[in-house]
Amino acid sequence: MELFPPFPLDTWYDTKQTLHRFEQIVGKTRLRHSPRRNHWWHVPFHLTGTGITSRPMGMVDGNPVFTVDFDFVRHQLVASNIDGARVSFPLQGNSVASFYLRFQSALDSLGVDGSIPEAHPFDLPDAGRPFVEDHEHAVYVPEHATRYWQILSQVNLVLEEFSSGFSGKTSPVHHFWHTFDLAVTRFSPHPVPQPREAGELIREAYSREVVSFGFWFGDDNIPEPCFYSYTAPEPRGLTERQLAPTTAEWVDSGHGHLALLRYSDARKAPNPQATVLEFLESAYRAGAELAGWDIDALACPGGITDPYRARH
Known part of the structure; x- marks a missing residue:
């Protein structure tokens, strides 16, 4: 299929709002039932050949090993455990409330305690409304869900290729249910003292210097799909650095600056x-050079650190 097909936010806004909350329900389950990893790496979804997966979880908390997958080809939520038991139900035709109840029932049938603390959206406009009371968000257009997954899959491989050029500490390429973006982050070993009042989310995510990269489908602030990057903490003079291509720009995010390349501009490139x-x-070079990273030492052309292979 076409690389980076058109997908304006207003085309699928209602499906996105519903699906975002479906994913937060499963994501909060992942948060509860998986071992904690630095910088919240245990929390996001990963891409699969038909959708996204929670990856296996459980066991460490007394539950059986289980996995939850969104299948955006057959449009099902699939939950399974290590004994081979499997439960599924259609994604289409559910409100957030009915999805939540059906998901709880599915986990119960697998012998999993599916209860989650704070069973309401995180950092969304209706954060004060429990999932079980949300009958408003109930739009799921299968074609839009499939296109969402297809674009995620394409961007995922571009980010994987980019990641191969860095030999330092880097996150997986993963899909955050919090911000609904696909992201990969490079880290320096330099610690960043975060104040207690920054909150646990920020203190863990930004305990080291980072240059982060990703893609999101747009939101109320920037209502179109974009590729982005930011450096944290932001070094002085960052926005004076030249970005490529010339259509890329620095924008104020309200708490720093984002390097932004609009999806529509990337699509139009040869x-x-x-x-x-x-x-x-x-x-990356704009942020890392100003932050004093040793870019040459961290380079990994072609994903190779083997010095013999690198010379040949």
């Missing part, structure tokens, strides 16, 4: 994949 890689590299 080589969209190369254009996105060029953008990510320019944003």
Whole structure:
């Protein structure tokens, strides 16, 4: 299929709102039932050949090992355990409330305690409303869900290619149910003291210097899909650095600046994949050079650190 097909936010806004909350329900389950990893790496979803997965979880908390998958080809929520038991139900035709109840029932049938603390949206406008009371968000258009997954899959591989050029500490490429973005983050070993009042989310996520990269489908602030990058803490003079291609720009995010390449501009480029890689590299160098990272020492051309292979 076409690389980076058109997908304006207003085309699927209602499906996105519903699906975001479906994913937060499963994501909060992942948060509860998986061993904690630094920088919240245990929390996000990963891509699969038909959708996204929670990855296996359980066992450490007394529950059986179980996995939850969103299948955006067959449009099902699939839960299974290590004994081979499997439960599924359609994604279409559910409100957030009915999805929540059906999901709880599915986990119960697998012998999993599916209860989650704070069973309401995180950092969304209706954060004060319990999932079980949300009958408002109930739109799920299968074609839109499939296109969402297809674009995620394409961007995932571009970010994987970009990640191969860095030999330092880096996160997986993963899909956060909090912000509904696909992201990968590079870290320096330099600690960043965060004040207690910053909150646990920020203190863990930004305990080291980072340059982060990703893609999201748009929101109320920037209502179109974009590739992005940011450096934290933001070094002085960051926005004076030149980004590539020339259509990329620095924008104020309200608490710093984002390097932004609009999806529509990447699509129009003669080589969209190369254009996105060029953008990510320019944003990385802008932040890392000003932060004093040893870019040459951290480089990993072609994903190779074997010195013999690298010479040949």
